[in-house]
Amino acid sequence: MSLLCGGPVKGLLCDITGVLRESSSTDDGIPIPGSIEAITNLEKNGVKCKYVTNESQCTRADLHAKLLRLGFCMPEESIMPPALAAKQYIKQNNLRPHLLVHPNVLPDFEDLSKDDPNCVVLGDAVDLFNYENLNTVFRLIKEKNCEFISLGKGKYYREDGSLTLDVGPFTAGLEFACGKEAVVCGKPDKQFFKAGWESMNLSCEEVVMVGDDIISDVGGAQKAGIRGVLVRTGKYTSADENHDQVKPDLIVDNLAALADIIIAHNKTFS
Incomplete structure (x- = not known):
């Protein structure tokens, strides 16, 4: 059209x-x-x-x-970011998140219970996308059957004039490893x-x-x-x-x- x-x-x-x-x-x-x-x-x-x-x-x-x-x-209120959509989903489903997100976005999740997590939230964590953190998330999803939530699924974006990996490739990798599809909020x-x-x-x-x-x-x-x-x-x-x-x-x-x-x-x- x-x-x-x-x-x-x-x-x-x-x-x-x-x-x-x-x-x-x-x-x-x-x-x-x-x-x-x-x-x-x-x-x-x-x-x-x-x-x-x-x-x-x-x-x-x-x-x-x-x-x-x-x-x-x-x-x-005219701005719709994925973190707030994810927070609404978490509250509606009585979930307790383990967060692998950028430190700057943590305030959007501060009033949620995070003890004994039963879901994982993955965002554009940048330097926190290291092996240890990703492996922790993998184990929670695979071994503990935690629900998997991704803040969007973009492949990359441009920052400082250069292309930069977004959260999507990490989400896709975890989906492949865990055999579980993410709930995409974004x-x-x-x-x-x-x-x-x-x-x-x-x-x-x-x-x-x-x-x-x-x-x-x-x-x-x-x-x-x-x-x-x-x-x-x-x-x-x-x-x-x-x-x-x-x-x-x-x-x-x-x-x-x-x-x-x-x-x-x-x-x-x-």
Whole structure:
């Protein structure tokens, strides 16, 4: 389905890293040119925006503060990170987590009981992805039959200008070793996208997802039943445009270009 063949776009599910900003390991990163103005223009023209991210190196509050410092303006509640989705799942199922996550995201789980764990939560733990920690997680899942929860399943992202492994490869390795599939709280899980459009009180036909990840953002969105747009920013590579499995509904240079297209498209229905 082409974006221009669909109905009016009333809501945008927007990735953060690679779409709004370029990531850095030492500071807040930098806004991608035109992204701040793009969000402002979309909202002025009646398009709701929700920020669905697999960011699992910091809390939602910290991520929100970073975006504000970069010049963006959105309520904290508009940001949907995987840690909070996982926390909700843990509470609903009376689970006690063993956490292999980045230290900065631990505050999102601080009010949960962690004694005698019956589940494992895996996030983008960066330097904590060592043999000892991964082997501990493997034993909990394999020998103690702990439930396995992954904060997204992205393959890689771009940070400080270089590609960097995300949580997905570690999740896949543990799934292979344990013979057990992870519960994915984040992209590309269908329920994560569904929670995004439902939070805007919109239907899937009224919403578009935009991201720089051809599999998790675009492919995940399309499998969930919404239109998926790929931006040529972030971790995008030219090979993404001829992917053998995922065909984006639209490919644009950046978020600013998409905003212009959406606004012009919507005017044809007014």
